[in-house]
Amino acid sequence: DVVLTQTPVAQPVTLGDQASISCRSSQSLVHSNGNTYLEWYLQKPGQSPQLLIYKVSNRFSGVPDRFIGSGSGSDFTLKISRVEPEDLGVYYCFQATHDRTFGGGTKLELK
Amino acid sequence: QVQLKESGPGLVQPSQTLSLTCTVSGFSLMDYSVHWVRQPPGKGLEWMGRMKYDGDTYYNSALKSRLSISRDTSKSQVFLKMNSLQTEDTAIYYCTRAMDAWGQGASVTVSS
Numbered sequence: 682d683v684v685l686t687q688t689p690v691a692q693p694v695t696l697g698d699q700a701s702i703s704c705r706s707s708q709s710l711v712h713s714n715g716n717t718y719l720e721w722y723l724q725k726p727g728q729s730p731q732l733l734i735y736k737v738s739n740r741f742s743g744v745p746d747r748f749i750g751s752g753s754g755s756d757f758t759l760k761i762s763r764v765e766p767e768d769l770g771v772y773y774c775f776q777a778t779h780d781r782t783f784g785g786g787t788k789l790e791l792k
Numbered sequence: 793q794v795q796l797k798e799s800g801p802g803l804v805q806p807s808q809t810l811s812l813t814c815t816v817s818g819f820s821l822m823d824y825s826v827h828w829v830r831q832p833p834g835k836g837l838e839w840m841g842r843m844k845y846d847g848d849t850y851y852n853s854a855l856k857s858r859l860s861i862s863r864d865t866s867k868s869q870v871f872l873k874m875n876s877l878q879t880e881d882t883a884i885y886y887c888t889r890a891m892d893a894w895g896q897g898a899s900v901t902v903s904s
Contacts, residue, residue: 682881693896700864700872720891729886730829736802742890753845771860775891781827 683707685784693792699762702769702787704774706755711778712730718777721759724786725770733772734759764789794818796887797827798898804877807825812898814870814887821845821863824890826870828861830883838883841900843870877902 684707695702710717721734732741734750737757747762761768769791774784800812815828827842841851843861851859860873872885884897 722839722891729897731894732892735892771836775837775839777891781842782848783829783837783839786836 683782684699685776686759687774687783687784688789690713690785691788692747693790694764695792696708696764696766699760700764700768702759702772702774703757704752704784706757706776707729707739708779709754710757710776712756716778717753719750719757720775720777721748722732722759722766722773722775723770724773724777725767727747727772730773761789769779793887793892796889796893796895798885798887798895800885800898802899803903804881805900806878806902808877809873809875810877810881810900810902812872812885812887812900814872816868816870816887816889816897819889821865821868826863827891828872829886829888831886832880832883837862840872840885842881879903896901 684714688703710719717737719737723731724730733744738750749760751758771788772787773786776782795817797815804810825842825844829842830838841861843863849861858875863870879902882902886897888894
């Protein structure tokens with residue numbers, strides 16, 4: 682089974698700063714069709730998760746361009762430039778290449 | 793607009809079967825897959841399984857022996873059934889359209 686390891690577990694930030702979250706997979710997430718099915722979700726306090734990024738770097742409809750997904754193979758990063766109050770919450774990476782797996786989550790919180 | 797709403801019993805006894813319904817609107821079950829995801833209190837997300845738009849199902853291997861997902865396209869509903877419930881199955885259960893639109897979640901407590 683694929684294991685996704687997110688670091689850090691918690692990321693204290695100051696509003697306006699950049700934040701970076703890592704997601705490492707136990708195996709390559711490149712599908713046999715050439716696509717890499719790595720997604721990022723944000724779960725704000727008391728809310729359902731919401732899709733931010735799909736296929737590594739594609740922003741979902743309505744997601745601000747301060748959210749940038751990157752990476753390849755088994756190593757992926759979500760960067761949030763100029764963190765705003767509505768960006769706080771828990772971020773999850775998710776892979777849909779081999780079965781389906783969520784990472785353990787990274788809590789973005791104020792310093 | 794796209795909406796998904798989970799419904800079911802809030803309390804289930806240990807060893808019993810959980811039955812949840814996801815009622816959708818704003819899209820057709822024959823055009824989109826519906827997935828189930830759960831979240832134990834204070835913990836992370838676990839993908840459970842999905843009903844594909846063509847009626848095919850696929851399950852998390854860790855839950856496969858206990859889990860069944862079905863649908864009624866005429867009623868725009870997707871059903872989750874999971875048997876042999878234990879206290880560790882206490883969670884919020886979400887249904888989601890292809891992971892891009894989510895219901896508000898249904899809280900399920902397993903307790904006698």
